[in-house]
Amino acid sequence: MGYRMGDPIHTPTIRCPKPDCDRLLINGEACGCTWLAEPEPDPLVGTLIACTDPRTGKVIAAGRVTDVARDQDGLSLTLAQHETPEGS
Known part of the structure; x- marks a missing residue:
């Protein structure tokens, strides 16, 4: 999609999130710098886990998933x- 000079642009302007770049991203197009988004954390991160002894059913370890x-x-x-x- 293109625009002529003077035509109104109805898309939000976004800046590159890389601190030393900060270029305007037209129509969400990448600016070409080396910025990459952080991957989303695994959905298991933060979950409470209890490990039990299968013979006795007693909890032998418990904790919160960090990775x-x-x-x-x-x-x-x-x-x-x-x-x-x-x-x-």
């Missing part, structure tokens, strides 16, 4: 461990 690594073999979770109450 997730996914690959074709499965996933790996990193937890910020919480203290588990005795006798859980």
Whole structure:
């Protein structure tokens, strides 16, 4: 889509979010700098996890997920461990 000189433009103007670039992005087109958006965090980040002993059902570890690594073999979770109450 193009515009002639003097035609009103009804699209919002957006600036490049890179601090040292700050160029206007016309029609949302990239400005060509090396800025890349941060990837969205995995939806499991922030979830509470409890690991239990399958034989006894007791909680052996509990924590909040801080990082997730996914690959074709499965996933790996990193937890910020919480203290588990005795006798859980």
